[in-house]
Amino acid sequence: MSNIAERNRQLLHFIVLPTLLLTVVLLGGLRVDAHTKQFLFLPPPLVTLLSAALLAVLFLRAGALELHRWLAIEQPLLVNAAHLLTLLALFFASAQAFNSVLPEQGLLHGMFSFLFLWTLWTNQFAAFDARRLLRSLMVLFGTAFVLKHLLISGLDSPKGSWLGRLTATVLQGVSITGPGFAPATGYISFVALAIYVMALMLVMPPPVEVSSSSEALLLGDSVARTDSLNPRPEDNQN
Amino acid sequence: MACCFIIQVGMNKRVIQITGLVWTIIYALGIIWIYATQPRSLKEVATNTQLAAGVYEVNQEKFNNGLGLFRRDQFRAAREEWAAADPAQHDPRTQFYVAYSFYREGWGRTYDDDQLFKEGLTAVNRAIEHAPGGSLTVDDPDLQMHTATELKVELEEGTERSWSDLNPMKLFRQRK
Numbered sequence: 001m002s003n004i005a006e007r008n009r010q011l012l013h014f015i016v017l018p019t020l021l022l023t024v025v026l027l028g029g030l031r032v033d034a035h036t037k038q039f040l041f042l043p044p045p046l047v048t049l050l051s052a053a054l055l056a057v058l059f060l061r062a063g064a065l066e067l068h069r070w071l072a073i074e075q076p077l078l079v080n081a082a083h084l085l086t087l088l089a090l091f092f093a094s095a096q097a098f099n100s101v102l103p104e105q106g107l108l109h110g111m112f113s114f115l116f117l118w119t120l121w122t123n124q125f126a127a128f129d130a131r132r133l134l135r136s137l138m139v140l141f142g143t144a145f146v147l148k149h150l151l152i153s154g155l156d157s158p159k160g161s162w163l164g165r166l167t168a169t170v171l172q173g174v175s176i177t178g179p180g181f182a183p184a185t186g187y188i189s190f191v192a193l194a195i196y197v198m199a200l201m202l203v204m205p206p207p208v209e210v211s212s213s214s215e216a217l218l219l220g221d222s223v224a225r226t227d228s229l230n231p232r233p234e235d236n237q238n
Numbered sequence: 239m240a241c242c243f244i245i246q247v248g249m250n251k252r253v254i255q256i257t258g259l260v261w262t263i264i265y266a267l268g269i270i271w272i273y274a275t276q277p278r279s280l281k282e283v284a285t286n287t288q289l290a291a292g293v294y295e296v297n298q299e300k301f302n303n304g305l306g307l308f309r310r311d312q313f314r315a316a317r318e319e320w321a322a323a324d325p326a327q328h329d330p331r332t333q334f335y336v337a338y339s340f341y342r343e344g345w346g347r348t349y350d351d352d353q354l355f356k357e358g359l360t361a362v363n364r365a366i367e368h369a370p371g372g373s374l375t376v377d378d379p380d381l382q383m384h385t386a387t388e389l390k391v392e393l394e395e396g397t398e399r400s401w402s403d404l405n406p407m408k409l410f411r412q413r414k
Contacts, residue, residue, distance in 0.1 A: 006251075
């Protein structure tokens with residue numbers, strides 16, 4: 001039984017987790033043009049890389065990422081290399097998650113970028129643990145998703161919603177939104193964010209030590225349940 | 239017995255780790271490639287994959303259909319067929335014919351259509367770019383220009399402005 005659990009843990013840690021993160025990297029920049037229905041792959045803008053860097057620091061400060069468990073001199077080179085790639089995938093997945101909910105251009109691009117950076121910067125000085133950080137990120141991305149794909153996309157609607165007409169009247173001559181995208185873009189973004197949150201649950205260690213897997217299940221917290229997925233130096237010894 | 243079990247577990251771990259590492263690298267490279275090539279549809283993803291794998295081939299039936307239309311002076315229809323035959327615009331011979339169709343459609347006794355000639359120039363440049371060694375010869379008795387370089391020069395001259403454009407003898411020139 002422990003052999004099976006061990007193998008599953010290894011599979012999740014070395015194969016499933018990087019796959020999830022890289023899928024976010026792939027989908028985070030994918031848009032579908034409203035008119036031609038063609039794919040557009042947008043690489044992460046500089047501001048999303050900066051946001052991802054701030055988020056990485058936040059992960060470390062909150063203890064969501066315990067770097068000494070991921071990269072350690074005692075671990076074999078193969079394990080360190082795999083972990084390094086996973087961490088890189090996490091960084092770019094974070095950047096693409098921001099890219100996914102950031103308006104592409106116009107006034108709102110600037111506003112969203114500023115708000116992301118401001119939130120991440122102020123969070124650097126707040127007391128966080130892994131669980132609270134995960135919830136905070138879910139709220140941050142959830143809010144940005146709703147604003148971009150539900151409210152702002154209405155501004156681009158060909159029929160023109162009342163919100164669109166009102167905003168166009170208030171901000172005459174100012175480009176507030178970017179190019180129009182098909183509704184499929186919102187679905188793709190939703191899937192990308194869902195996968196990102198799922199991957200974060202696999203990455204983050206529990207806020208409190210859980211002594212056994214049964215106890216973890218009793219806690220009913222997905223974060224706690226992932227205790228066994230985090231790299232432990234003793235697991236990685238061959 | 240216990241020793242064998244420990245060795246087997248260690249082996250499994252190593253296999254999973256190596257598989258994970260290799261898979262992560264391949265997937266990451268695939269994503270970089272997709273963002274670099276910017277495919278616009280799933281069909282284009284498949285075409286680009288064929289190109290990368292070196293198994294890309296022109297649809298010969300559609301190419302021949304296009305050739306038939308070209309010989310009947312139905313240039314736009316011919317280009318539609320060739321676009322379907324060579325969706326990646328990677329086959330030098332097809333791109334040569336595309337350029338030639340722009341030349342013949344844009345050619346005029348008194349003046350040439352600059353826009354069509356420019357599109358022809360783009361197509362012939364693609365043909366030269368993808369031709370082995372940058373040199374392409376098409377043995378087609380129906381054509382009067384057989385190399386991509388000849389066609390390119392003809393298209394370039396057609397888009398240039400010079401005093402020779404006012405030469406009345408130009409009225410007697412023939413389409414190639």
